[in-house]
Amino acid sequence: MKMKSLYFLISVFCVHILHSQTLIHHTTNYFGPNANPVPEFTDALIPESTILTLTGDYYFGHGDRTLSNNMKVEIPLIPEKVSVKVWKTLVEYYYVKDEIVSRRSMQKNSGFATGDFYIQTRIKILSEKINRPAFVLNSTLKTASGSDFKNRRFFNTAGYYFDFELGKSLMFSNSFIDEIRLVSDIGFFSWDVQTPNLNVQDDAIVYGLKLILKHKSISLENTFSGYKGWIRRVEDYGNRPIVFSSKLNFNVRKTLWFVQFQYGIKYFPYEQIRLGVQIPLENFTPNFFGKN
Template identity: 65%
Template sequence: MKKKLLLLFLVLFKINYAQSLIYHTTNYFGPNANPVPEFSDASIPKYTEFSTAADYYYGYGDQTISNISKLEIPLIAEKVSVKAWAVVLEHFSVSDQVLSRRQMQKNEGFATGDLYIQLRIKLLSEDKLRPAIILNSTLKTASGSEFKNRRFFNTAGYYFDIEIGKSIKISNFFIDEMRVVSNLGFFSWDIQTPNLNVQDDAILYGEKLILKHKNISLENTFSGYNGWVNRVEDYGNRPIVFASKLNLHRRKAVWFAQYQHGIRHFPYKQIRVGIQFSLQKLTPDFLENNLDKNNSLLFYF
């Protein structure tokens, strides 16, 4: 009798424990909660850049319309910059099945997103033989809202990654230039369990191919990350996405449109349209004197 009671207690404990767990993954939250980090063309701008875009995520019982805005300020032109971005506002609408699966409180509503802050440093400048190398250090804050509706995590995270880019000039062809960029890094975020906080650590990776012709460029990106936590079969902390982005450069602005498809553990398709501005007047120049003749950084103590 005691063994049966003990077995029953263990079963009930396991059921209650499983129900109390919240899976901090892309399979159980909105598309903006912990997406695959984007990476650049392995360059730092000369002037301050501001971009804003409208996103439409759809499919798999979750429709999300959101705005994402980014600001990158070069502290030293083309050498060091600070970048910040956030989902300013999103509207979500989910099916009853998704609501039950994620343990949400309502099918529809609004949310604001997490703020990301990134420091970017150029480690190596590109020339005829060597590639450009950029080191990024990024903090993901826990500033998003609507955790109870599984839109954003209530925990923070961070990642470090390196971008390596090399351009190849092409003559006598429709394509003027081809650029290949590789990205590799470490991504970590907190996941909550009853009475215990654990970090989910992941390897971050990506490949980008950019084709340029005059004022038009096409970016094709394959990227993802692999986390170590795996509680259930569809836990979902190993997302992979493919994105194709068309850029139209017009004077000091870049118009762009992108389609992104979730290949694994990212149950969304995305359409993005937006614009990026170059803001020369808002570019600081107080560190210009910290460059030596070889364009290397000099630090004084």
């Protein structure tokens, strides 16, 4: 009888150890859509004045529906040459199906969460000329400030990435298309991955291509982007997401309004509809050199 009790205690102890060492997959395939998305990149230009961007997103499909909003501010320290950008998912509401709760080891089907702060420095390395593209370096820090890790909405680890944007415009006269702009992006992305008794970094190559077509006050952006990480624990681990987005912009006076659809091609199990606005804040632009 004593031996049976001993075996029982040992079994309970082993189950507890195995449960406590369950691996959490820090990837887009096992977390919410705002946890570690494919980094966005711009048109390889730095603004002349401060810009506030507000967006509302609806992510759907694949058993997870998420409503969220995002605020982004880019402040040029040296107009068109150096800027600082800060953004954050202010709040998201999510509802997921039972099978997703089980797959991600979540504690509930629905709730609210708030996202991570991102801080980015942007530096123009080369200005665009007739025979060369614009060249912009971005350096970004992702803080571990998001909430609701237990329900797999945001990581509780930090990350960072460096990327280079190259952009070149082709101008046309007497044509329906006024300008075609081509932009490419390449970089390095890294984030902490918590494993039992050990912290590991997942490193990835970031890449992207963008085609921008402009006609007067309207422009269309088509973007293909993704990143490729090195960790592969299970077949669908998913740290190699690929997405495609199409964004339609409307300039109304000095304000830019836009609508975007994004499709998750691989390892990003969401489709996205985004509505947003960019508002110039000229009065909030630093003037370190006393220029008017």
